[in-house]
Amino acid sequence: SRRRQYLDGRWQFVTDPEDEGREEEYWESFPATDERMTVPCGWNARPDYVDYEGPAWYRTTFELLKRRNVRLTFLAVAHDASVYLDGEHLVGHYGGHTQFEAVCQGLAAGEHELVVRVDNERDEISLPRPGADWLSYGGITREVFVEELPDVFVDDLNLSYKLDGDCATVDAEVALRNLGDDAEREVTLTIDGTETTDVVELVASEPIVDRSVALSVEFGGVEQWSREEPRLYTATVTVGDDEYRDRIGFRTLSVDGTDILLNGSPVELAGVNRHEDHPEWGHAQPLRLMTHDLDLIQRAGFDTVRASHYPNHPRFLDLCDEEGIFVIEEIPYWQFDAERFARDPVLDRGLDMLEEMVTEHRHHPSVFAWSIHNECATQEEGLREPTERLVDRTRELDDSRLVTYASNRDFEGYTDECVDLVDFIGINAYWDWYFDGKTWPEFLEDVRNQYGETPAIVSEFGAGAVPGERTVEAQKWSEPFQREYLQNAVETFRESEFVSGFTVWQYCDIRVPRRKAMHRPRTQNNKGIVDEYRRPKEAYWTLRDVLPE
Template sequence: MHRTFETTTERRRRTLDGQWEFLADPENEGYDADYGESFPTEVADRISVPSSWNAHTEYADYVGPAWYRRTFETGEESLLFTFHGVAHDATVYLDGEEVASHEGSYTPFTALARHLDAGEHELVVRADNTRGEATLPHDDADWFPHGGIHREVVAETVPDVYVRDLAVEYDLYGDEATVEAEVTLHNVGPRPAEPDLTVSVGDASVTDSVAVEGMDAATATLGLDVEDVDRWSPDDPTLYDVEARLHGEQADEREGDAFADDLRDRIGFRTVSTAGREILINGEPVDIAGVNRHEDHPEWGSAQPLRVQERDLDLIRRAGCNAVRCSHYPNHPRFLDLCDEEGVLVIEEIPMWQVDESTMTSSQERAQRALVEMIERDRHHPSIFAWSLSNECANDHPTVVDGTRQLKWAADGVDDSRLVTAASNTDFEGATDEVFDFCDFLSVNAYWGWYRDGDWDEFLDGIAAEYGEKPIVVTEFGAGAVPGERTHEGRKWSESYQADLLADCVDLFRERDDVAGFAVWQFCDTLTDPEAAMTRPRTHNNKGIVDEHRRPKEAYRVLRDRLADD
């Protein structure tokens, strides 16, 4: 299951998890050979879905295109296929015909197969994890380029008129919420229809009829009030079920037969704001104490099952942390569900990583698409209090500043209920960050004591003086430590050096009134980009407070001891 709860009760759903036929295509011959229509099953391997193909020994270092194939049985029905994550470029073929394509590893895309004939059908997927100067992330990104169908593939039976999208917004007035639900219906039949649409939030509901023409879509906005609201907060993470449900008559030759459809999600009622140097949840200041988390695991790669996600969050919580920065891309929605349930705050980010003026133009359209897809997927998660537009880009250059400002406008246009930020190391590199002018809080990345010597106090004094009275969150800091490496002298790459540096930084950040919080780089050791492997011990980014198998380093215990009383 791709969420921790059921997203529909009416649709017959099947996951297409399991063994698929698989063929790496290093020479990129599949297009010319028409693999989408005539897949070469006689030479294919078999591989599990979902998974990162790089988590399989024989494909551990493979970067390039590869092809997947499986068959499935169905009755005479319309199927909605949702691919929740394919890395990085994807093209989907159904019975030899291209039905969908998508760029980006971390957001879902769909394909609708209308009125399939009963019997066996073939699904073929081409995936390519190649990075380049124009991809997002680009080819210098410092995390491993896991490839493949690494998140779930779900097929749902839908009627001719079904709920395609549900977007909920609300305003809070004391303990009452005024809710607006925007629901998009899709009619894949030839005749017009006017089903009844019911939107419910908790025990409150409203019903209206919605007209939608044949082979068309229609969007309706329904409003309702929710009384005696229990607000979501880190200490009391109350969640409300939200449902859009259709009842009507079939819109084709089967007219007279009743149909039903529904789409479900969850929300939490809360407000997010800033005041001076503080970040506020429901008007109350909150101190951010978090970690950065990559989706990486030695056995699972980027395709982490629920138990690994639960274990990660449990370890984060046991360290005393109340926040996660999803670095540097949208994490699995099921992990965000867990954060909703546990009251863990989240900063979510798009993979616009270290873009400079020469690549900003080619990255802009991709970044905006990734941002909108991320927000549309995750806008109902109350744990997410901020969208991050980028990480360590050339924020002193006008081209990058203008492009990032457009991203800010796009984020506000889709969802203006959260804070917007951008993680920056511009000041650490000796320049002035122009993007901070339109950020709600300042996300600062710096590695004093690791990459270079310097004074954290002096550095933060400069940040506070330069950019006005905004909250400062140190979104990256830390040191590398090879697991098990211990020295009496506390030399670099030892666990003791990492633990001492982390202790000093956390103590300093918590003493400063102008620092609203921090996120340690990083939660666990992760595979690094293959091109950078020669400069990283064990071919890993070793700055985790736990190793890749989640075994604690000294730094984990230091962090836990300092946050134990919070």
């Protein structure tokens, strides 16, 4: 019910390689620039800025017709952001894949200036770290919007539920804010025609008062969300003139022995890893690209997406909710060892990202697991403490989903010291690509001996194929090599009783930083089953034949 202005468009833009502009008045003394950058977009997707890593400044204006309370929301700024409104620092945020916002009380009618400093530099304490195997685009990579708010409004909604047969009890925690005078409001929650109301008293704002209300509704005849029938329900909260809606799906997730259970029955996952990447937009993902990706993924017979290696655009999760696609979401701890975790504030940054990911995406039924890290040094004792902290925090925030991480199995004799901490383990393995010496059945046997009763999926396996490279010998980097490699692996995993599924590395080719180019032809990670423009490689068609419809 709120009037919303999207600030998509061409913002003024200038890079600041010497980092001269730390002071707030920087924009005023800034060299005049005619340069514009599209929002949303990653600047490294522009040929002139393809390698640029460092600070840059954006500027735009927006207009209010009347004096209003407003909330300014950034769905993602990669990676370190400081926002200035009319010359004053308004809000800062670290982390390139979760949203942040600021509420402004009684903003005057007329034009307002918005300046954003963005830094995508990676260093010893950044997430992701330097050396990560994807191009960490800088910029305002998701939408920015201004919402007009009444004095009393819903700031956040947290829904949780218990299922008993086809009966659901939904508990809602409604966080309210008051920007005005003393007020009394009815707060109503409606789900599937069942309604409950409470009346709250709110004192005058000084300057902003937060209040939380707990409501509960119970109703029967619940249809569970499943991959075949992804039934969604809308929860609506009204508080005076403010109406806030979100969708949920009812389903249960658990593990039993080496099985992963959805609604009490074992599931087999057949999935892909997907980076948010495209040559034209970088991390920014127009809706049409998301639907196109999902279409290709589903047509090949896949039912799962591992959002490697960071929280995805909420709209993509909406689509997965509607299509019955399973999603594993992750935070960008990519190949961190104990020493890196010990550097301040690496763990705190990850805990914050985790909290933001879980609280922003907790209503999406498609998200079935939170992944706390990828290929971190879990063979070292030193990883237990940070892993435990991350797992505990995830469970505190959300006990309705499974917790996992991806373990790096590429080393002979590898052991994992943290596997008992999670619900199931993801195994990343590149036998026959980076390393020789093991067949997939031998690899699975080895894994089974080590992980025993822990449910497992093969979360990464793959081979690079330069698009169009076709040879009779099917040597490495050719499409036939990749096709045979993936077919062999997928058939082995599908026959195995031990693994509960797999996610192929990877859906599409992705851009990598220039310094990786000597072992990543075309400056791309070429392990996609479609190329960076989504043109299928041979492996795509073969897997489509192998997987059931």
